[in-house]
Amino acid sequence: MLSRLNGGTRKTSGGRDLRSTSVSSVVVLLSLTVLFAAAIGLQVVRDTRYPLPATTEESLYLTRQAANRIAFSFRPLGADLYWIRAIQYYGSRKREIDAASLAGAKTAAPSPGSRPALNYDLLYPLLDITTTLDPRFNIAYRFGSIFLAEPYPAGPGRPDLAIALLEKGAQAMPGKWEYMEDIGFVYYWNLHNYPMAAAYFNRGADLPGAPWWLRSLAATTLAKGGQRSASRLLWGQMLESAADERAREAAGRRLQQLDALDQIEQLQRLVDAVAARTGTVPTTWPPLIKAGALRGTPVDPRGAPYELSASGQVKLSPQSPLFPLPVEPTPYGPTS
Amino acid sequence: MVAFPLVTVAFAIETVDLTKDYSVGFWRKRPRRALDRLSLQVERGEVFGFLGPNGAGKTTTLKLLLQLVFPTAGRAQLLGCPLGDPAAKRRLGYLPEQPYFYDYLSAEELMDYFGGLFGLGLSERRRRTNALLDEVGIGAERRLQLRKFSKGMLQRVGIAQALLNEPELVILDEPMSGLDPLGRRDVRGLILRLRDRGCTVFFSSHVLSDAETLCSKVAILAKGCLVASGRLSDMLALQVRGWELVVADTPDALVAALGTRATRVVRIGEGRFSLELPLGAPPERMVAELAAAGAKLVSLTPLHETLEDFFVQRVGEGT
Amino acid sequence: MTSLGWIAVNGFRESVRDKVLYNLVAFAILLMGASLVLGQLTAGQDLKIIKDLGLSAMSIFGLFIAVFIGIGLVFKEVERRSIYNLLSKPIRRHEVVVGKYAGLVLTLTVNIVIMTVALYAVLAYVAWGENEFARQARETPALDPALLKAIALLLVQLMVVTAIALFFSTFSTPILSAALTFGVYVAGYFSADLRNIDQVVDSRLTQTLARGLYYTLPNLAPFDVASQAVHGLPITAGYMAVTIAYAIVYIAILLVAGSAVFSRREFK
């Protein structure tokens, strides 16, 4: 078709140039029309018959137009960059805060009105941008929420933001039972809101593919929320379902903290008994060892020796990796 | 469309009222006539010189024949085929003015590529590449990338590639430009060999001596108009119009004596003079006189009418 | 081999001699560097990030090759007057356009194939050193064949971009062609917005105009399924087929138009 030849040269009026090898304009226009019609038809077919699974939330796309436009086809890569920044930010802040506390600087837990100079203020915005650029960034929701819920100084102590982030993930991927489980954990562990925790565990259990134990976790939470045995169950499940080394480490640390709480209670009973027997409150371990009550200086599950205060209180060493111990949730349910 | 009469098949090139306007001007385009109603016939087997001063419209004509630009009016045929017909291009060779080739290729690769476009097989491409590059005097440097070639070497490669398909008609735009004297002699020989093979050679030039030594026929173009065409000998009063005599060791007395007869005397150096003699004075006598006076004869050349003289004369007549 | 084939192969040879394939070295260094550095920075997301990085780099490198060589394909030939010789050979002008296009597509394909092999090699290397937990946390296999779908559509998209660049280069200067091509590329990414414009503006005329543009501008966004592939979302065969068919038709439009323009050009 293209190669049709007009042959010879033609005389045209008005002194316009004569083109002889060129294909006649009619043929070109005709084929272009046909091709355009085909292109439009294919677009319509694709738009109606073959929708592509969306990776961007429409409402977010509209509200974050600017960011998305700049990034257009490189959005996932942008998300990766922000994820790396978020992790680096969290890690370096944590190190700085640890160093500061070792140096003896005052790093009291943030109370409303007085905020420490060293804080995690940028953590949430970084995670928010990450998950806006790539709304399916699974790990950013799951780890991000763990970091956010962590009480100061190990994290910003913002369970509300942790829940907000997970809810955003649940909106982008409504089928993920893990997010419900994670929200339940935040309610349980950080907010001590056991009915809400149980409600979220149940919502997760309703989703397809959820593990069987999520339902029983919900029941246990309702029945014995706040008791150490329930906590142990929770973290035990977490350890088992850990998706990643970090999650596994976090769960293991929680379990060790629970062990430490048990050990502190045992030691306290021992110290109290010795005090009652001798009439003097021991403030160091050697007297107890000499008395035969202990075989050696007691250490926590991470190997840091426990401390004994002047008033005879057994305490976790602030140098222990397990420090600070969680505030024991107020027991809830029929047993309380 | 006007059908060509059958007899035109005998012509290698035929143009009828071929006209080309270029539009010039950046804002207000206006036509500028580069070629004006050129009607030309080149018979097969001829070596045809297409002559004219700079800007005459020679390159324009050749580009029209190759369909690189399109005619404003008129028509043309090559080897009996309408312009742009690949069947004609298959039997045709072309050397553009100041040829440029892909400089990332070597001469050999370029010839191979073009040979492929002609549909030649591998062994045939090899054979013709070697034979033609030998013929135009490109030696071992044929394996070099063309960016390392000089202007004259590129011109030679350009001539070689124009002959790849063993064409029936070659169209050469200033084949001698950029060549050294040896190269010019080689190309002259090549054109004559092509003629002997029965190939039609149509070349443009503004150097009359090229045409004189090669052409059976010429056409002369000036300012886009054909001013003359036909046999060179018929057309030009190119008979000798005088002599140029160069002598050395000339005694002063002799110079004075000669000066009266010469139309022009130029002193070249110590005792060396160049004398222009009119046709009337037979040079043989003068030479004898010189010898008698003890002067030495350096050279004696016939003076031709130059192409430019001819233009001035013919274009003047035309207006 | 046909004339078209000869022109294509010569175009490929030109890009090889012009050291276009050196970009592969840059690509390899980028990926290998990333795989070494990322493991220390990210929480078990190395594979996802390497996939994102690899696909994005392929897209950028490919885009640069398509545009910057595409715009020069015809222009260089005309500017340096090598076209005089080429057109004196027994070929037609549209064969020059299509042959040059095929040559650049060949260059792009070779590039993308080598980049793909490099990407899979790096993924295999990283997956080999991966621990058990990271393996379980991944949404998709390390050497996910779904990536090939994304890469195939990327190549097809680059072929459309090449055709756009080539089309512009048949009648305008390289700088203008580059600007126009990038313009169409960006517009092609946002053309979905044009379709939904009736939700934003009320003017009938604007709506009709936007809809017209949506259907005439090349729609490039559907070719970008990198994020779906990385997250293991389904990309159906039907979707692939329709999208590729759309590309073929659009490339045909551009080549017909480009050939028509080129056939009418004078080389003064």
Ligand SMILES: Nc1ncnc2c1ncn2[C@@H]1O[C@H](COP(=O)(O)OP(=O)(O)OP(=O)(O)O)[C@@H](O)[C@H]1O
């Ligand atoms: N692209 C162009 N645009 C406008 N005018 C042009 C163009 N090319 C050539 N011309 C004009 O056409 C006329 C003929 O030019 P052409 O190149 O055919 O001359 P020529 O006989 O080949 O000269 P030369 O011996 O210098 O090569 C000249 O007056 C020139 O100015």
Ligand SMILES: [Mg+2]
């Ligand atoms: Mg010229």
